[in-house]
Amino acid sequence: MTPSVRRSFVVAASLFTLAGAPLGAQGTPLASWNDGPTKRAIMTFVRATTDRSSAQYVAPDDRIATFDNDGTLWVEHPLYTQAVFALDRVGALAPQHPDWKTTEPFKSVLERDETAIAKFTEADWEKIVAATHSGMTVEAFNDIAADWLARATDKRFKRHYTELVYQPMLELLAYLRQNGYKTYIVTGGGQDFVRAFASRVYGVPREQVVGTASKTKFTIGESGKPELIKAPDILYVDDKTGKPEGIHLVIGRRPRAAFGNSDGDEEMLQWTQAGGGARLMLLVHHDDAQREYAYGPDTKVGTFSNELMDVATKGGWTVVSMKKDWRRIFPFDP
């Protein structure tokens, strides 16, 4: 967990478009999943809920599957991608805010003081997010995020962040959709940030992204044109109890299947399971330091506590071992 402020001067390269790949290429469903109880649990659930002769058959309208994003669909270590984006934006916006040179938490960001950044509190991060994610139209923010994602790269893998998505999960999204499931992202990250790439990368349209949302303000702009401006205030935080609450707000149905990887996903999976009947609750466990990362209770980024493991065991939830269950991690893996 060594956060780093980086500025990418890489010229925007043509981007690897992932969303289509697993859909078209997939002769065998879940090809990057090793055979075993995990893959079997997924396929048994899908068959039970889509076979018309099954006692657990679910009508297409109620086939809702919700996916956490950070650590479930893409890499979240050493630091959430959106946090890296926010730190970069502090650098980009600094010329308009001369006071940041002497005001924390901006001062530490501009000085690239990684030790100080690693100690940032929730309140520090809220200030950074508010300063970098508001004051522009919703369309302008979308362009800023998309442009950054097209340029920035991860230090370890030397890849764009949108390439650091898990191939087995892309196949799982595709497999569920092929079976009539509507796939949603339900993320503690910013709804508008994830909307900027979810369609291209995951095949999930903008209206199927539920996330932490800031307020917006409808106003008549200088040109006399109506605009929606992103405000610094948070409307709701889509994490922990906020996940089932956000699901009710935007979807209005209880998921049949829910996928996560950390303590922030516990309530979403609990609420899913409480609906009764055939339900799939799955957690990705990061136990592969060689191919990706290994972490659990010992990190602030994507904590998978011992308590969560107990809840998963007692509830009969499926826990994915990246090491054992995934043949391939990334789409670019051989």
Place this chain on the structure above:
Amino acid sequence: MTPSVRRSFVVAASLFTLAGAPLGAQGTPLASWNDGPTKRAIMTFVRATTDRSSAQYVAPDDRIATFDNDGTLWVEHPLYTQAVFALDRVGALAPQHPDWKTTEPFKSVLERDETAIAKFTEADWEKIVAATHSGMTVEAFNDIAADWLARATDKRFKRHYTELVYQPMLELLAYLRQNGYKTYIVTGGGQDFVRAFASRVYGVPREQVVGTASKTKFTIGESGKPELIKAPDILYVDDKTGKPEGIHLVIGRRPRAAFGNSDGDEEMLQWTQAGGGARLMLLVHHDDAQREYAYGPDTKVGTFSNELMDVATKGGWTVVSMKKDWRRIFPFDP
């Protein structure tokens, strides 16, 4: 605008299911619309945005149409249906609240004091809605609303409220969907109240209803089961500027077509139009006292002000005359 508290003891009759009717029966699109400039404006817009050879062609993903509910899809006079529901619920819940006999605004409701009710302020209504729309699980509220809608009837038409929907608008919903448009309801009314009937009555699924939303609270219930409880606090009001804001929150795309009937819809239509290209902005004008109601600037329920008419004229918006443009008003009309 004479609100009335009523209690229906009518045994739940099998309900007229409307959603399917306009889809199946519709040989000619918009059959209940008279020929003329209004119908032509709708059809021209749809052709321009769906014909691949058109310069104004819109990709299917961006075909978003948003409909106000009260006064646009169903009758809102003499009082919003949800307000009638709330007043009825005060009666039903009164035994659990002995203090309501002496506390306003509940006292006036229980005494069926129509003069007092007609003078209720926004704050009075907020108290009534908070008291009747919270404290139960989201599923329980859905059942309460659905059960009430199956029993309650309108005084003038002697019909269930869900029968008092506009046949031409049902056909418009169906016509847009047949042309690849995703139809959403964007209502100042309660999101959870409208979700209780939107699928059956309008063919609009729960996840495509955007409305005024209360907060919910995730909690572990007495049985040890996770529950989502409706809280009395409002998360956001989906009216006026709240409509484009709610659209961004839940849909994340700007509509191509927006339909309303009152001052509360102005900003939604403005924001739609500001997207440029082919857009359809349409307002229903209630000018048919004989078949339905006639009202404009002179009502508190669904006000269509002279200012709104000016904005519509200047913007080139389509204004529907119920009297001239609609051959039939209700599905049960001959």
